[in-house]
Amino acid sequence: MADKLRNSTDDQNLPMFGLFAPAVEYMTDAMQRSILFLDVMRQRGNDYREHVAQTAPNVLDYQVKLVVDGRKLERPVNYGLTEVVPPKGVEIDPNRRPFVIVDPRAGHGPGIGGFKADSEIGVALKAGHPCYFVGFLPEPVPGQTIEDIGRAEAIFLEKVIALHPKADGKPCVIGNCQAGWAIMMLAAIRPELFGPIIIAGSPLSYWGGVRGKYPMRYSGGLLGGSWLTALVGDLGHGKFDGAWLVQNFENQNPANTLWTKQYNLYSKIDTEAERYLGFERWWGGHVNLNAEEIQFIVDELFVGNKLSSGQIQTSDGTTIDLRSIRSPIVAFCSKGDNVTPPQQALGWILDLYDDVEQIRSYGQTIVYSIHDTIGHLGIFVSAGVARKQHDEFSSNIDLIDTLPPGLYEAVFEKKSADTSSADLVSGEWVMRCEARSLDDIRALGGNDAEDERRFATAARVSETNLALYRTFMQPLVRALVNPQLADQMQKMHPLRLQYEMFSDANPFMKPIAALADQVKANRKAADTENPFAQMQEKMSDQIVKALDGWRESMEALSEKTFLAVYGSPTLQAAAGIDPESRRPLRKAPKNPLHDQLLQSRIAELKSQTTKGGLREALVRAALYIGMGRGSVDERNFELIRRIRSSQRDMPHLPLSQFKALVRDQYFMLLLDEDAALAAIPAMLPANADERRNALVMLSKLVSVRGEPTPDVTKRVERVAALFEAERSLGATPSIAPVDIEPTQGRSKAS
Secondary structure, eight states: OHHHHHHHTOTTTGGGGGGGHHHHHHHHHHHHHHHHHHHHHHHHHHHHHHHHHSSSOOOOSSOEEEEEEGGGSSSOOSEEEEEEOOOTTOOOOTTSOOEEEEOOOSSBOSOGGGSSSSSHHHHHHHTTOOEEEEEEOSSOOTTOOHHHHHHHHHHHHHHHHHHOTTOSSSOEEEEETHHHHHHHHHHHHOGGGOSOEEEESOOSSTTOOOTTSOGGGGHHHHTTSTHHHHHHHHHTTSEEETHHHHHHHHTTOHHIIIIIHHHHHHHTTTTSHHHHHHHHHHHTOBOEEEHHHHHHIIIIIIITOOTTTTOOBOTTSOBOOGGGOOSOEEEEEETTOSSSOHHHHHHHHHHHOSSHHHHHHTTOEEEEEEESSOOTTHHHHOHHHIIIIIHHHHHTHHHHHHSOSEEEEEEEEEOOTTOTTGGGOOSSEEEEEEEOOHHHHHTTOOOOHHHHHHHHHHHHHHHHHHHHIIIIIHHHHHHHOOHHHHHHHHHTOHHHHHHHTTSTTSGGGHHHHHHHHHHHHTOOOOOTTOHHHHHHHHHHHHHHHHHHHHHHHHHHHHHHHHHHHHTOHHHHHHTTOOTTOOSOSSOOOOOHHHHHHHHHHHHHHHHTTTOOOHHHHHHHHHHHHHHTTTEEEHHHHHHHHHHHHHOSSSOOOOHHHHHHHHHHHHHHHHHOHHHHHHTHHHHSOSOHHHHHHHHHHHHHHHHTTSSOOHHHHHHHHHHHHHTTOSSOTTSOOSSOOOOOOOOSSSOOOO
């Protein structure tokens, strides 16, 4: 066989075939690629068998040390806290805030947050932060609930905080996909445990979307609600096979599932195998959930959509109100994500708040970033996304932590030779946080009142169907299913079988390895200009178009069916939904206590307006000038850090205190701008040189981003007058410049 392959691919022999030479070349290449493709499938199956045989499988590319075993807690869970061991050559600053990456438990195993260097863990380590990883085992602890997992994660964060008593801030917690809503729920109950929160591709407003897109949100209604979830849990004898969640995801893109993923490997078999196997090792590591866990997720979140409206309570009666979160929230999503579209990732903001002023009244800072094209998995696994968005979030986490309350969009610009003050930019991108309003979120599109009634009706129908199933069918199903039958049904799941069938457990696959070795020794790829190779590409394109067309038609049918069925006034009335109601169905209720606390806080801030010294005056003046731009740039923050580290006459202020100072001065300006500015002269030192030195600092902050806008220039002139300067800030006063040489790291903010 090897001799035939070698002879048929010998360039000297091809001319003898004349006009048939391209065909012979292509057929030889296709045969070789087919054998190599089967060998990769065999390796994938073997990797799967090896992976599922492990006690604690993961795909992390880093060594980890177990810190807390969740199975040993008072309420045991299958989660654990591990410390990531920095690879050789990576230095960690023990004074920097730790990062805690929490992977989603959505059917597949843990590790995707750090399965390569260009990952969430990788960029956090590169920025000098200690890193921890929260993973889980394939099998849940019997009886564990979502609430138990939340308690365990609180214990994990308490441990991380205790291990870093000198850190410059509370841990930054990253929650991917379903881990995002889990840490948001915990942060609402235990806000004191969290530094900045980054939720990547995380749904919080589950009914959100726009017509003609994102049909996954219709699934619950089209299946009659969550009774099917209960049935699958009963067929699993109290466990829910995560392979069903993975299959549900794959059903959203049949072209990729049925063709593109495999064809991409086949057509690039000489270069694609390693990447393909690395991804499949994670994607095929299916895990189980307790039936009670998945039932809570579907009833309370996916179908019920109760999180953003404050309708979920813990077992002790505590209401989970996302407005209770005190840490900055970074929501990263993508228009190309058909699982968690921007409307689901950001719609919770509209559910909770009427305007940005209300966001500020709760002291919340929300930063969002929307990618234009990347898909759901790319948010976590794309190296390009890691090197851009996640790298910038990690490098500028202190900037995000000290942003004044409000709503911002993170905008990224490529650093170039024309970038002003490029030495203040640590990476390849410049991050800027621009102020936004709720109208910017609304502009993304969403449901109208009629759509909201449809989804509310689907939720009521789901409750009814679940009650009927539990009354009439569940006792029979549970009586028929024993652990052995449940185990056999799980093994026969189509997604599991596709790995097993191509592994060495199948005797027909064993000869493939030796044959693949022979092919590799005599490999000859067809020329890209080969007409048959080009025909192959065109055929592949046609297959993709056909599958996409089928998907689009099915999505359109699904949407029409959902809108027609649950838009029926009769069904809505039967479900207890007023067909004529225009009242928002999922708006979070007002909290009267919040208004009382707000008035007390306003009175306190007004009484402090005239108090403070040079530090307070500088921060107030800088914030006032910055309001003219409507954005905060990482260069401004880095310059503040360098200036502050160079000053010897002003005691060091920890990041937490600097953050409180910024917020207080910002609110004073919002409450009464004229009074706040008028108080500045009395806060300044009597020494003229000290005032001018302060102006130098402000001058550098103004000029670091290039030419100021007219509004900024007017604000500068007003501040200059308050500081009694002989010149405006547009010209640098003729005094010794402030030394702002770069210092190691970015751990000191003030």
